[in-house]
Amino acid sequence: MPARRSPWMNQELDDLRDLARTFSKKEIEPNIESFIKNKQVDRELWNKAGELGLLCISIPEEYGGGGGTFAHETVIMEEQAYVGDSSWGAALHSGIVAHYLLAYGTEAQKHEWLPKMAGGEVVGAIAMTEPGTGSDLQGIRTQAIREGEEYVVNGAKTFITNGVQADMVLVAVKTNPTEAAAGISLVIIPTDTEGFRRGRALDKIGMKGQDTCELFFEDIRVPAANLLGSEEGQGFIQLMSQLPQERLIVGVSCVAAMEACLDLTLDYVHSRTAFGRPIFGFQNTKFELAEIATEARVARSFVDECIELHVKGELDIPTAAMVKYWASERAGVVVDKCLQLFGGYGFMEEYPIARAFTDLRVSRIYAGTTEIMKEIIARTLRTPNGV
């Protein structure tokens, strides 16, 4: 495919890409099988990334971060996707959890947690989903009830990325259980708090090396100062404001995965032969690959536009929903077409294309399902007269 450089790239980002590529090839790619076997990455991976400045790169330097932008986070995510890894939850740690702290945390909270997250000393997670509710966040039942200078937290969360390794979890709770959205707050819970318990790493059909688990809170007591921000009832607004970045992150990884799948497939169809010629020699293969390359290019253009908007602080909620919906749905189509060109080998777990097929399925579900993305987009649709 003709080489294409994203318009938001620059020399500094090229240098970062070299570093991130070397790190991904040296520290991640050779260990993917072992991450999958252990259902989690090696804990030291976080420290190694922290030493190189690859964690919290878009957090200001005064809080220990790299002082970069979302474009810097993107480069790191893309290089991880290009080696076919879905195990390491760094995008969630750096691109999501750290940004809640940056946007809403008090100065004390930012200084306490962000430098340790940037160094890899603390792994972060965010827990919204519960066994009884996911899409409908207003229905969460985990409670944090204020008693003097403490909150008493009770409840359970499920499907939490980085849940096994997390040292700190941002937990969505009801500080006022009689209210719906207005009763939600976010509370910082260190995982060494008495009464905090984790379930085992869940068995998933894809992303098998990522430590996704249940979390339980039984009469946990945390200082009232652990409320994210200084006012109760702000959680829903905080979540709605940060979810566009989370959804763009999913869009970025889906586009990078499409590009990686195209490269894997191109390699394969040139080396595998049937009926005396490479698989690439069949017109059907060329047509399929032409479609795949076009899908990846179109999705790349849209995600690049969204990255540029987001770096300028102009990515709105419906456009973020569009890129998440579009990139994840098209990635599903692309990986399925690619897998078909591998024949039976595409069905074997040790083939990266097979892993990409199962890994990508969740992109249409987490960070808000495709159906919820369409709801968000549809709410903004008006006739030219504004009806």
Ligand SMILES: Cc1cc2nc3c(=O)[nH]c(=O)nc-3n(C[C@H](O)[C@H](O)[C@H](O)COP(=O)(O)OP(=O)(O)OC[C@H]3O[C@@H](n4cnc5c(N)ncnc54)[C@H](O)[C@@H]3O)c2cc1C
């Ligand atoms: C691997 C993995 C990692 C995850 N990581 C995290 C994490 O780190 N933190 C976290 O908090 N959560 C995490 N999640 C949870 C994820 O965000 C939820 O699974 C997702 O939001 C959907 O919620 P649900 O599973 O409860 O499905 P439900 O909300 O029960 O939805 C079931 C179906 O109903 C549809 N539906 C629901 N409401 C509507 C509607 N209004 N209109 C039309 N259709 C609708 C949905 O689209 C879906 O198809 C993770 C999930 C997975 C699988």
